Amino acid sequence: MAKESFISKTVAITFVVMTCSVIAGMITMIILYKTQISELNPTPRPTFSTTTTGPPPVMRLPKYLVPETYTVYLQPHLYTKIIEKVNVTSPNQTLLFTGNSTVVFHCVQTTRAIYLHSKDLTIMDSSVVSLKDNARLKINEMKHHEDVSDFLEIQLNEALEKGKNYSLFLSFQGEMSQSLDGLYLSSYHADVAAEEGDSRERFLAATNMEPTETRRVFPCFDEPEMKAVFHVTIVHRIGTRALGNEQKSVSNMLDDYWQYTKFNPTPKMSTYLFAFVVSEFEQSSSSPHDRVDIQTFARPEAIKARHADYAASITGKILSFYEKYLEINYQQKTLDQIALPDLAPAAMENWGLVTYQEGALLYEEGVSSLLEKEWIATLIAHELAHQWFGNLVTMKWWNQIWLNEGFATYMATIAVEHVEPMFQMTDVFVMRDFQQAFEEDALASSHPLNVPEQEIQTSSAIIGMFDxxxxxxxxxxxxMLAGLVGKTTFHNGVKIYLRDFMYKNADQNDLWDSIQKAVEMDNGHTEVAKVMEPWTNQIGYPVITINTTNGEIYQKQFLFNDTAESEAKLANVTLALNLTRFLRNETAYIPWESAIRNLKYFDLMFDRSEAYLREQVTDLYKYFRNYTDSSTVPEDHSLQHSQILAIDVACSNGLPECISMASKMYANWMKINGTNTYVLYTLWTPVAAGGKKEWEFAWDKFQSTTDTSEKDQLRSALACTKKIWLLNRYLEYTLDPEKIRLMEVASTIYYIARNVAGQALTWNFIRAHWDYVSEGDAASLISGVTSRFSTQFELEELERFSTDYILGSADRAVNQAIEQTQVNIQWVAEHKDVILEWFEAQTA
Structure with missing residues (x-):
């Protein structure tokens, strides 16, 4: 008998009963667990695909935690200068910053997990506390997600309860960026060393958070809809000044080396508006305003030379205009603006601390051009408009960033027209923005103003929306909407929009609803949303055709590159060219600027418009000859623009009188080392015609001058030499931030690409050094370098580039460049003979 036959019947029965009991218990536990879980109703973790090679399908933060306040304590450890005295040990410059943050948030849905953003930060300590009973919750696990979500995930042993408030404390350290994002290092050269042994080089710390860089500075809920109040303290070296979003409340010494500045709480705002600067900068006298203290900061030398005076003189006027026009006061007691040596965008609208590139804020009488004066006024007006459109009322998500930027662009024109009527900004706006929008929106690779939200998830996709x-x-x-419903009705609707969504977030439907209220208050009948949504949800613009015989009207989308009938083929190209023949009798700026802008395309494709434009501009140049030769300008502002344009077009197209004037001025400049506005306007001509001597003189001036206008003009002129070896040298200089600042790399390469001799060089160069050069404005870099592409070989190289390189935020720009190159190939093939024949006939 087998061994099993000896087990007693009793034991066997007992075993069966125990087994059944265990199974029943397990089932009961499972049922209870599921019941408890369903009652807790936890939000599941964001899930990520493990099979796709693209970005994770879930990129947004869960909505079950709502931040209310941040208390942020930050200490950049940099030195503002390096001591080089004998027998004194020079400090090692450091990029380290340390800090801690406490975010108070409200739990709207029970969960055991906290998700927020953190990037390139080392977390050293953490705690979660219930504010109801001050109990500390145990953290089970903390990890950074190794993907582009930048999620910091904190798993707790016990659940956060719905309806309660909690605080999350994190201490951390990181490194300041050298790529102009997040908290970054900037440097400049003082005119003289402060004391014996000091280097002229000075350092400062600044921030640029838009759109997704605040997570590099402290862990946060880094999405625009998650607004909060910020309590900020900055620790900085004695002798420096800390500026922030709000006015300082306390500033005291900590020891012999450090002091701290504590700022008043900010208004409720999005994380991308968080900002501070630590520097040795000084301020100009306050811009006049009856309620707000406005200060303009810059390098001490620039303040002493009064280069900030123009900006300071108009900022208060613009702010007052907006307050009266919108019937909502600026929400803070102070407004600081600062001209930074390094900043990726031209300016950034941080609430209470607006940052600018130096050339976008500083103006030197007699050196800076009139165009720069307009640019400064327009940019200040743009950034101040953001204090309402973007800061006070913010878009819900980045797919509708046009609500911020479109409004700021539109409002800036109105404001500058009010404070500087002589600039005639309404005319300039129509000319500039219409053509820019039309050029890009005639491509099938364009995008609607309101891109589907799910398509704009990664940081790269978000950055690509700024176009x-x-x-x-x-x-x-x-x-267009203001014209449709009437300016007064539109104005009233905008005021309703701002009042209803103060400190909140909105989308375009909220804007349509607000304007609809104003329409109905004025007894209008326009259905705003119905009319406007196709304009924001679709790409492109229509061509309207009216049959004058039978009165029929129809429309179709205009596309440059269309397999069916489209430029693009509705009229003979020579008809448009014939319209430009009136220029020889024209002195007004707008027609000339519009014509030159459009004729540039012919020059890019054929390089054959020089002789024609030389003939057209001759009389215009002679009209201003007396002014130009005596370095004076006419009183009429529009004519001042025309004079500048006449010099530029005449010299660039080889008019002998202009070339002679420019060469004479440049030679005189080389002798006496003086300068004036007209030397700067014509710099490129003698540099292009000259050799090593002329180029190196310009380069030495570029390195030595601290005047931003002069530096910008020189940087452009240096790209005009026809010497290939000098262009190659210049391109190599863009890889050295001591020679060419990172923020200037893209535009410098673009300047070189405009030069026929430099176009092929730049295309090879950016492919060889893409990782570095793409840290700047990669989209405009691609657009500029490929602007002459019109052959099948260039198209194939561009298509290969799009697959072989990590494009990041330049992805859409590359796709547009591919489409534009296809357009160019087709257009050149169809029009080359007739256009060349037309130009030859005009100059025979």
Missing amino acids: SITYSKGALVLR
């Missing part, structure tokens, strides 16, 4: 469609088309659509 001409968002700014220029956004402004034009608002202008």
